Amino acid sequence: MRLSYPSNVKVVKVPCTGRVDVLLILRAFESGVDGVYVAGCLEGECHFLRGNLRARRRVEYVKGLLEEVGLGGDRLEMFNMSASQGQRFAQFAQEMTERIRLLGPLPVRKAPGNG
Amino acid sequence: MIVGNRKDFGEILEKLGPARRVLVLGCNECVTVCGAGGEREVGVLASELRLCWKKEGETFDVKEHTLERQCDYEYIDQIRGFVNDYDVILSMACGAGVQYVAETYKTKLVLPAVNTTFLGVTIEQGVWSERCQGCGACILDMTAGVCPIARCAKSLLNGPCGGSSGGKCEIDNELDCAWQLIVDRLKEAGRMDRYEEILPVKDWRTGRDGGPRRRVREDMRL
Ligand code: SF4
Ligand code: SF4
Numbered sequence: 001m002r003l004s005y006p007s008n009v010k011v012v013k014v015p016c017t018g019r020v021d022v023l024l025i026l027r028a029f030e031s032g033v034d035g036v037y038v039a040g041c042l043e044g045e046c047h048f049l050r051g052n053l054r055a056r057r058r059v060e061y062v063k064g065l066l067e068e069v070g071l072g073g074d075r076l077e078m079f080n081m082s083a084s085q086g087q088r089f090a091q092f093a094q095e096m097t098e099r100i101r102l103l104g105p106l107p108v109r110k111a112p113g114n115g
Numbered sequence: 116m117i118v119g120n121r122k123d124f125g126e127i128l129e130k131l132g133p134a135r136r137v138l139v140l141g142c143n144e145c146v147t148v149c150g151a152g153g154e155r156e157v158g159v160l161a162s163e164l165r166l167c168w169k170k171e172g173e174t175f176d177v178k179e180h181t182l183e184r185q186c187d188y189e190y191i192d193q194i195r196g197f198v199n200d201y202d203v204i205l206s207m208a209c210g211a212g213v214q215y216v217a218e219t220y221k222t223k224l225v226l227p228a229v230n231t232t233f234l235g236v237t238i239e240q241g242v243w244s245e246r247c248q249g250c251g252a253c254i255l256d257m258t259a260g261v262c263p264i265a266r267c268a269k270s271l272l273n274g275p276c277g278g279s280s281g282g283k284c285e286i287d288n289e290l291d292c293a294w295q296l297i298v299d300r301l302k303e304a305g306r307m308d309r310y311e312e313i314l315p316v317k318d319w320r321t322g323r324d325g326g327p328r329r330r331v332r333e334d335m336r337l
Binding site for chain 2: 069107
């Protein structure tokens with residue numbers, strides 16, 4: 001298909017979105033990324049039956065945490081697509097990139113000695 | 116197990132006040148199993164604090180550490196070497212653990228990050244339910260293994276009340292009426308004769324009404 005998607009999107013491969021846990025998402029934000037989205041298989045088509053459904057619940061949970069912290073839940077999203085829907089993959093990458101551009105970079109103020 | 120609930124982030128932040136050197140201290144026992152204050156929850160809370168303070172441009176030092184238990188001195192003692200590097204210990208254990216940590220490090224500010232809620236069981240992954248209130252004189256033999264103290268909204272010893280309908284309690288139509296459960300189980304076990312017996316007034320001195328409790332086993336003492 002040779003589709004292109006924004007080069008700012010960094011893909012982290014996991015065997016199934018069921019592997020994506022709360023800490024993994026938080027650590028991504030801590031490492032300084034401005035947004036995270038989880039790309040799961042279509043609902044009802046998980047090889048492990050419920051991996052993508054569980055991932056969605058965790059995404060919802062972490063959205064709540066991001067709201068609490070004041071970073072906003074919109075910086076995180078879950079999308080579903082099948083392995084053959086390269087078009088949708090590129091489209092979501094575009095959509096998310098635009099959304100995060102509007103939100104701006106993750107608010108981080110420089111302070112000396114932050115660990 | 117003891118079941119608890121993580122406090123809201125806003126409340127934790129407020130309690131922390133200006134403190135920025137924080138030791139987030141988890142417990143490997145009950146609060147780990149009920150997802151309130153184990154190593155993972157320590158990781159989540161520490162991460163939330165870091166993200167929040169980075170956003171504000173604050174200087175901070177958040178340390179994550181989880182003890183085997185916070186209700187035994189030998190484990191609490193393990194943090195002695197570095198506890199003074201922090202202004203505050205944010206304990207994610209049950210209330211007993213928080214208190215024992217505070218008793219041990221008297222000059223430290225020790226704050227609870229969890230609301231300790233009840234003694235209960237895991238119904239399914241992610242769902243817990245109350246079972247016991249530690250009354251100190253168990254009557255489960257008389258109630259077909261269902262505790263009316265903890266599970267009946269009115270703690271009735273001879274129930275049900277008039278509010279029992281369709282097997283549910285009048286305070287919440289999702290909540291099983293404990294006395295309906297007791298009667299169903301007595302019937303199943305062919306023990307309805309037990310239901311004819313009136314349970315006497317309970318002596319609450321073994322419970323909290325007798326004041327704080329203490330247990331000693333002389334043969335175990337050193
Ligand atoms: S009768 Fe007392 S000890 Fe027994 S389960 Fe109920 S509250 Fe707990
Ligand atoms: S309906 Fe049942 S559980 Fe609820 S208060 Fe009455 S006896 Fe207790």
